Amino acid sequence: METTDAQQGKDFIEKRIxxxxxxxxxxxxxxxxxxxxxxxDVITYGGIITRWTAPDKNGSYEDIVLGFDDLQQYLDxxxxxxxxxxxxxxxxxxxxxxxxxxxxxxATNDGENxxxxxxxxxxxxxxxxxxxxxxDGASLELTYTxxxxxxxxxxxxxxxxxxxxxxxxxxxxxYEATTDKPTIVNLTQHSYFNLSGDFTQSVLDHELFLDADAxxxxxxxxxxxxxxxxxxxxxxxxxxxxxxxxxxxxxxEQLALGKGYDHCWVLNPKEGNYGLAAAAYHPKTGRxxxxxxxxxxxxxxxxxxxxxxxxxxKGGTYGQRAGFCLETQHxxxxxxxxxxxxxxxxxxxxxxxxxxxxxxxK
Ligand code: BGC
Numbered sequence: 507m508e509t510t511d512a513q514q515g516k517d518f519i520e521k522r523i524x525x526x527x528x529x530x531x532x533x534x535x536x537x538x539x540x541x542x543x544x545x546x547d548v549i550t551y552g553g554i555i556t557r558w559t560a561p562d563k564n565g566s567y568e569d570i571v572l573g574f575d576d577l578q579q580y581l582d583x584x585x586x587x588x589x590x591x592x593x594x595x596x597x598x599x600x601x602x603x604x605x606x607x608x609x610x611x612x613a614t615n616d617g618e619n620x621x622x623x624x625x626x627x628x629x630x631x632x633x634x635x636x637x638x639x640x641x642d643g644a645s646l647e648l649t650y651t652x653x654x655x656x657x658x659x660x661x662x663x664x665x666x667x668x669x670x671x672x673x674x675x676x677x678x679x680x681y682e683a684t685t686d687k688p689t690i691v692n693l694t695q696h697s698y699f700n701l702s703g704d705f706t707q708s709v710l711d712h713e714l715f716l717d718a719d720a721x722x723x724x725x726x727x728x729x730x731x732x733x734x735x736x737x738x739x740x741x742x743x744x745x746x747x748x749x750x751x752x753x754x755x756x757x758x759e760q761l762a763l764g765k766g767y768d769h770c771w772v773l774n775p776k777e778g779n780y781g782l783a784a785a786a787y788h789p790k791t792g793r794x795x796x797x798x799x800x801x802x803x804x805x806x807x808x809x810x811x812x813x814x815x816x817x818x819x820k821g822g823t824y825g826q827r828a829g830f831c832l833e834t835q836h837x838x839x840x841x842x843x844x845x846x847x848x849x850x851x852x853x854x855x856x857x858x859x860x861x862x863x864x865x866x867x868k
Contacts, residue, residue, distance in 0.1 A: 517639055518538065518539040518540060518541075518639040518640070518642075518643055518644035518671075519536060519537065519538055519539070519637040519638065519639055519644040519645075519646070520536070520537045520539075521534055521535070521536050521537075521635075521637060522534065522535050522537070523535070524549045524550075524551070524576075524577055525551075525576060525577030525578070526577070527551070527577075527581075527632065528581070531632055533549055533550050533551045533577055533632065534549065534550045534635060535547055535548070535549045535550075535556070536548050536549075536550075536635060536637045536646050538637070538643070538644040538645075538646060538669065538671040539643070539644060539671070540642055540643040540644070540671050540672065540673050540675065541642040541643070541673045542561075542642075542673065542675060543559075543561070543567060544558075544559055544560060544561075544567075544671065544675050544865070545557070545558070545559045545567075546558045546559075546669070546671055546677060548635075548646055548648075548669060549577070549580075550632055550633050550634075550635050550648070551577065551580060551581075551630070551631075551632055551633075552580070552588075552589040552590060552628065552629040552630055552631065552633075553589065553590035553628070553629075553633050553648045553667055553669075554573070554580065554587065554588040554589045554590075554629070555571055555573070555588035555669075555695075555697050556571075556573040556574065556575075556588060557569050557571065557573060557819075558570055558571045558677075558697070560675065560701075560793055560865040561793075561865075561867065562703070562791035562792055562793055562867060563791065563792030563793075563867040563868075568703030568791075569703060569819065569820070570699055570700060570701050570703055570793065570795075570865075571587075571588055571697045571698060571699055571700075571829075572587050572588070572697075572698040572699075572700065572705060572818070572819075572824055572828065572829040573587050573588050573819060574587070574817075574819065575819060579816075579817070584816055585811060585812070586622060586629050586696040587696070587697075587698055588695075588696065588697045588698070589628070589629030589695075589696045590628045590629060590633075590648070590667055590693065590694075590695060590696075591622045591623060591627060591628060591629055591693065591694045591695070591696050591833070592623050592627060592628035592652075592665065592691070592692075592693045592694075593623050593627070593628070593652060593656075593657065593659050593663060593689075593690070593691055593692070593693075594612075594620070594622075594623055594659075594690060594691070594692045594849070595622060595623070595692045595693060595694035595696075595805075595833060595835045596621070596622065596692065596694075596770070596805060596833070596835060596837075596838035596839075597616060597619045597620060597621050597727070597728055597729055597838045597839055598612060598619065598620040598838075598839055598841060598842065599619055599727070599729045599839050599842050600614065600618055600619060600620075601613060601614040601618075601619060601620035601658070602842075603690065603841035603842055604841070605660065605688055605689070605690070605841070605850070606688060608660075610658055610659065610660060611658055612624055612657060612658040612659065613625045613657060613658065616727075616728075617727055618727060619727050619728075619729060622696075623657060624657035624658065625657065626657065627657065628650065628652075628665070628693070629696070631650055631652075632650075633648040633649060633650045633667075634648065634649045634650070635647065635648050636649075640670065640672075641673065642672065642673025643670065643671040643672045643673050644670070644671050645668060645669065645670040645671070646668070646669045646670075647666060647667075647668045648666070648667045648668070648669070649664070649665065649666050649667075650665045651663070651664050651665070652664075652665065654686070654687065659689055659690070660687050660688065660689045661685035661686055661687035661688065661689035661851075661853075662685065662686045662687075663683055663684070663685050663689060663691065664683065664684050664685075665681070665682070665683045665693070666680075666681075666682045666683070667679065667680070667681050667682075667693070668680045668682075674864070675864065675865040675866060676862050676863065676864045676865075677862065677863045677864075678860070678861075678862045679695055679860070679861045679862070679863070680858075680859075680860050681693040681857070681858070681859040681860070682856055682857060682858055682859075683851065683856070683857040684851075684853075684855070684856055684857070685851050685852070685853055686853055687853060688850060688851070688852050688853070689850075689851050690840075690841050690849045690850060690851065691849060691851045691857045692835055692836045692840070692849050693835075693857075693859055694805075694833045694834055694835045694861075695833065695834075695861065696831055696833060697831065697863075698809060698812075698828075698829025698830065698831055699786065699795060699829060699830055699831070699832075700828060700829045700830075701786060701787075701788035701791060701793040701794075701795060702788050702790065702791055702793075703791065703793075704820075705818040705819065705820060705822065705824060705828050705829070706818065706821070706822040706825070706828070707828070708751070708825065708826070708827040708828060709750055709808070709809065709827055709828065709829060709830045710749065710750050710751025710754065710808075710827055711749060711750075711751060711788070711789070711790070712749070712750050712786050712787060712788050712830065713747040713748060713749055713750070713786070713787040713788075713789065714744045714747065714748060714749075714750050714784070714785070714786050714787075714806070714830075715744055715745075715746070715747040715748075715784060715785040715786075715787075716744035716745070716771050716773075716783070716784050716804065716806060717745070717773055717774050717776075717781075717782060717783050717784065718737060718744070718745070718771035718772055718773050718774060718783075718804070719736060719737060719738070719745070719772070719774055720734040720735055720736055720737060720771070720772040721734075721735060721737055721742045721769050721770065721771045721772060722734065722735070722769060722770045722771075722772065722803075722837060722838070723735050723760050723769070724760065724763055724764065724768075724769060724838075725763070726763060728763065728764065728768060728838075729838065729839050730770065730837060730838050730839055730843065730846075732843050732844075732845070734772050737771075740758070741753035741754070741756045741758050741761060742760070742767075742769065742771075744771075744806075747785070747787065750767070750786075750808060750830065754766050754767065754808065764810060765810040765811065766808040766809075766810035766827065767806050767807065767808040767810075768805070768806075768807045768808065768810060769805065769806065770803045770804065770805045770835070770837050770838055771803060771804050771805075771806060772802065772803060772837075773799070773801070773802055773803060773804055776800075779800050780798065780799065780800040780860060781798060781799075782796055782797070782798050783797050783798060783799045783801075783804050783832075783834065784796070784797040784804055784806070784832050785797070786830065786832070787868070791867075792867040792868055793865065793867055794865070794866050794867060794868050795832075795863060795864070795865055796863070796864040796866070797832050797834065797861065797862070797863055797864075798861065798862040798864065799834040799859075799860065799861040799862070800859065800860050800861075801834040801835055801836060801859060801861065802836060802837065802847050803834070803835050803836060803837045804832055804833065804834050804835070805831065805832075805833040805835060805838075806830065806831070806832060807830065807831040807833065808827055808830050809826065809827045809828055809829045809830055809831070810826060810827065811826075812824045812825060812826050812827065812828050812829065813825070813826060814826070834859075834861040836849045
């Protein structure tokens with residue numbers, strides 16, 4: 507019998523057809539594997555992570571991210587399940603910003619505000635993909651060129667996102683972009699995690715740690731007011747691990763505005779500008795997710811707007827708080843806020859952002 511690469515433990519990537527776009531273009535699905543048995547499915551539509559298996563404390567693997575089994579369900583609309591987000595992750599007030607004296611108008615696809623790149627953001631485009639096996643794991647490079655003026659943003663933006671699954675159950679996500687005109691960029695990943703592996707359960711029994719002394723309070727449209735508010739003594743304090751559900755229903759103006767947690771935390775500065783930003787732990791299964799980044803902020807979204815209308819992968823529906831997102835990013839509405847770290851990208855510069863999701867058990 508011939509020995510395949512897989513048997514030698516070398517071939518950790520597989521490509522299949524996932525479906526066809528309405529215009530006939532093929533959407534591919536890549537499965538990234540590692541030597542210990544973790545699997546991550548990524549489709550070329552939106553760079554979406556559709557499935558991500560992780561072991562519990564007894565070694566039993568289950569899917570831990572909300573998603574769908576077929577393309578049509580993604581095309582029918584959903585709140586950014588597993589997707590790459592760009593050009594600007596999170597909100598821009600009134601869909602307007604100025605750069606060098608010129609005002610740009612973006613789609614207002616979230617009430618009066620712009621959200622997650624607009625009507626057809628990076629979550630809804632087809633990416634070019636190149637996959638390869640690496641030591642004990644696999645890597646998938648996704649590229650996309652966003653035309654000058656796409657969704658209202660200035661400059662032709664060349665974007666590269668590399669997902670690398672390592673042998674240590676880490677998914678390393680590297681984002682790069684270059685432009686031919688001054689522009690703004692803020693890329694992120696929008697996976698909804700449920701570490702229980704049971705998507706009919708809410709995530710409120712997960713413990714959360716956020717390495718942040720402050721967060722950004724918002725107005726009624728979830729736009730930051732500009733204030734950096736200390737978390738101490740408030741339901742927003744996750745400096746010590748705390749159940750997501752512990753104070754989510756507390757009397758609190760900010761929780762009322764977000765219908766739960768839907769805010770950006772100001773990450774504490776890290777030595778070397780990259781480090782642990784957040785950790786989520788599910789005590790029953792022992793699954794632990796750690797998030798490392800070089801970004802200054804993280805949006806913790808507790809899945810408040812999931813409403814039980816979308817069918818869940820393993821039966822039932824995705825109910826309120828069936829998943830949580832930890833979106834590493836620059837702060838929302840930065841282009842309109844003096845004092846927030848800049849999101850400007852100039853020609854000749856390379857936007858570079860890194861986030862690592864590490865799964866383990868304890
Ligand atoms: C936002 C939420 C929004 C969700 C899905 C999150 O990143 O913070 O407000 O509802 O994405 O659209």
